[in-house]
Amino acid sequence: MTVKIVTDSLSDITSDLAGELGITVVPLYVRFGEEIYRDRVEITTEEFYRRLVSESTFPSTTQPTPNDFAEVYNNLARETDEILVIVVSSKLSGTYQSATQAKEGFEGKCRIEIVDSLSVAMGMGLIVISAAKAVQAGANLDEVTRLALGAVSRSHMVIYFDTLKYLAKGGRIGKARGLLGSMLSVKPILTMKDGELAPLTRMRSLSAGMDYLYNAVADVPRIDQLAVEHTTNPADADAMTERLSAIYQKGHIYRSDISPVIGVHAGPNALAVSLLEA
């Protein structure tokens, strides 16, 4: 029986891609005050950003419950006896814990492995995609788990924020806190480091930020997978994709929009490039 791949909605895997690669996506919850939505199921990412910008209520995200994972495990256990779960960095969300608790309470015969991606958005999405592709090529659970763990250390993400405003409002920003308090308007460039958001440097304009993202990709000698994402500005992401396609000709550049958990900090007009080193 083939391994089933499970991830959470912060992987930014679009529903089309999930269907194509046989990936099950467990949604996180997005909360605006008293209203709670299942991410990408009951609220679209566009709607999320529209409300982030227009409303005074600052949204928060909550991990899926262990029960959410248990249901998925039980459903999949009817079709398979091997499940690989790849989740958002355990330093950004309790999703890993929920997935683990559900596994501990699971009574079926199915083997379940859980991998902490130490990343988020397409930084995690690309790990999930390469795992799903390995499964399609016939890998078993041990092989695909090893592959996913290897991909965790080869995954890199560089994010451009157009504003510090939302970073200041949010909570879990780890080392990115050092970017706050700047008296000039600066556009920070961040990365995921050891499972957390960490500052890289600062730019003064969108075009300088786009150059930085482009160069960050161009500096990597061998790229296995590449993705470009935006929050509210698809045109900028398209332009970036266009530029990058000149240096990355061998494969498809995945496009998506940035998940709310990064989005609450990033705010509008953010851009991210993620890649898996070959």
Add this chain to the structure above:
Amino acid sequence: MSEVKSIAGQDLREMFSAAASWLEKSAAEIDALNVFPVPDGDTGTNMMLTMRSTMEEAYRAPDHSASGVAHAMAKGALMGARGNSGVILSQIWRGLAQDLEGKESFTAAELASALQQSTLVAYRALSDPVEGTILTVMKDAAAAAQAQVAEGNDDIIDVMEATVNAAGDSVANTPSLLKVLRDAGVVDAGGQGLYTILDGALRYLRGETELMRLRKPQIIVSELPYAVSLSQAVGIEEVPYGYCTEFMLKGEKLEPDDIKKRLEKKGESLIVVGDDSTVRIHIHTLNPGAIVRFATKLGTMHQVSIRNMDEQHQDFLEMQKDRMPVTETAVIAVVSGDGLTDVFSSLGAASVVPGGQTMNPSTRDLLQAVESTFSEKVILLPNNKNIVLTANQVQSLTQKSVVVVPTETIPQGVVALLAFDYEADFKTNADIMARALSSVRSIEITRAVRSSRINDLKIKRKQPIGLVDGDLVAVGDSNLDVINQVLARLDLGEAEVVTIYYGDDIELDEAEQIGASITERHPQLQIEVIRGGQPHYSYIISVE
């Protein structure tokens, strides 16, 4: 609004009871501020519990005069004091009680005087008072009350308003007095607690009790820009903190001053307060056993608490590590003007050496800054042509690795600092920063010191002149005229951001007008107007 000329015991009790409830609402947020003296993270809770005990006793008091209530509060606070801040708070009530002794009620002038006494008693409780804490906030608040009364104001609400405002300002200023707060990017927790109590009391006097149920106290935000210490200050030396030992001693004929003297050599952060029957003791010691043995000879011990602070400190270090971007390289910049100093520190400069045109720092000044930073690797930004050489001398005088990125203007210094890469190593960063210099043009507007003819320009003394990257290129009748001439010479097609730092002789209005006029001519540019506060240069403008 109605005036309040005097307050009796009943109202004294009610106002601080309201204040205690007010404090409870933000206890958790105050806990989160706590970094000093060790991060026990519970200043808010400690003050809240101290206030509870304070008010319980106040309600039990048989004597309803102001004096009776104040004495009961002081007693309750002493009995229930928790933590450093709780003990200091108890001394504030003690001072209040001493000054209100025998009074049925009190006036604005008597309140101001009592607050002064509170300050005195609170300072006296500590063998080594530290500024930038609850003590400073108390002192500043009391001074404001005194100033109001000195102006002849006898309305207690007015006086309390001035007191609360001063306390708030003082809280906001605590990070500039205390480095641990600055590094952590927070205000002092104990000071915030005192501010909240005073604010609560004022709100009661204003009759806002209904509103207080719906609202939450404000947590003061540091006025200082959160300057990232690029150097990793924590974890350099392993200072043992020992045990935070607290208890109440009950006995007969106790002598607090004598006890204090006997314990002084046994530890740090010693506080001994109380009277001949009850003494509260707080000490950080490596040997709590000795303290306990000493105390049990004098009387009975109550509410004993002994906590291992090294454990707490470890947690604190972990927390700090999370907060700071970990880089091994410190950047030191030469800057003049308070606004520009804030700009550099907000962008992460480890320290700033004052200096610039006509006030060049000496090699020794720069060396001292290099030596006093925690980092072993330092990048120097001289930000002036005449300081580059001086900065270069530092390399041969220190064991530390020093690289000078030869910035000749403030705008060059800013772009160099902005380009700092948190993940790159020392040498790479020096390269990245040096490369960034070409991305900016620097415009400086100043006044001619004498009449002359340079570059075909006829210049009269005191006329505004404009320089681009150090070259004199324009002279005119007004700052705006010169700025326009200079901008006309530059190719702005590639430019995106123009930052205008206005000097100490310029008003914001004029600077904004100049910004607006640039926007009018070049609508595609992003314009920022920032107070630089620099001397000599009316404007320093960066074109990126």
